[in-house]
Amino acid sequence: MSETEMGKGACANRREFLLSGGITAAMMMLGTKPMMAEAKVVGYPRKKIGKLSRLKSGRPIDFNYPDEDSENILIKLSKPAGGGVGKNANVVAFNKLCTHMGGTVTDGGYHHSDAVAGPCPFHLSTFDLSRHGMIVAGHATQSLPQIQLEVKGDDIYAVGVMGLIYGRNKNLG
Numbered sequence: 001m002s003e004t005e006m007g008k009g010a011c012a013n014r015r016e017f018l019l020s021g022g023i024t025a026a027m028m029m030l031g032t033k034p035m036m037a038e039a040k041v042v043g044y045p046r047k048k049i050g051k052l053s054r055l056k057s058g059r060p061i062d063f064n065y066p067d068e069d070s071e072n073i074l075i076k077l078s079k080p081a082g083g084g085v086g087k088n089a090n091v092v093a094f095n096k097l098c099t100h101m102g103g104t105v106t107d108g109g110y111h112h113s114d115a116v117a118g119p120c121p122f123h124l125s126t127f128d129l130s131r132h133g134m135i136v137a138g139h140a141t142q143s144l145p146q147i148q149l150e151v152k153g154d155d156i157y158a159v160g161v162m163g164l165i166y167g168r169n170k171n172l173g
């Protein structure tokens with residue numbers, strides 16, 4: 001293809017682009033909305049999952065949320081955390097499944113001095129629970145899903161999930 005032909009192709013593309021922009025502008029002036037996909041937000045239940053007074057520092061408690069198939073830990077960390085609740089903002093909750101291929105991260109343990117969970121038994125991903133479950137090392141590319149918490153008096157409630165739980169087909173509603 002000669003440079004002139006390439007130039008013509010480029011002009012045609014520019015013409016097509018301007019034409020499609022003109023059609024969109026005309027539709028807006030006429031009050032016709034271009035087709036758009038609507039964002040869908042998943043509604044999660046509010047569930048009581050524990051009491052602040054019963055939590056012991058560094059000792060995770062298991063609970064299921066947002067359904068019986070989704071296993072999580074509630075834990076009081078050694079330091080304040082992103083999304084933490086309680087007097088010292090150090091009570092957090094996370095889903096147990098690794099975001100890489102679904103290994104159970106907590107099988108690798110929880111290391112209280114660093115507030116780190118893992119390594120995942122499959123490919124050794126490790127997550128920082130004080131920083132919204134951010135990856136410290138390993139194959140995973142997404143943070144561990146954090147369960148959003150609220151406190152009322154001594155009661156701790158799970159109210160949502162930040163991130164996608166591995167293998168859960170209801171993540172997107």
Ligand code: FES
Pocket residue numbers: 098099100101102103120121122123124125138139140
């Ligand atoms: S499944 Fe956890 S690192 Fe691969």
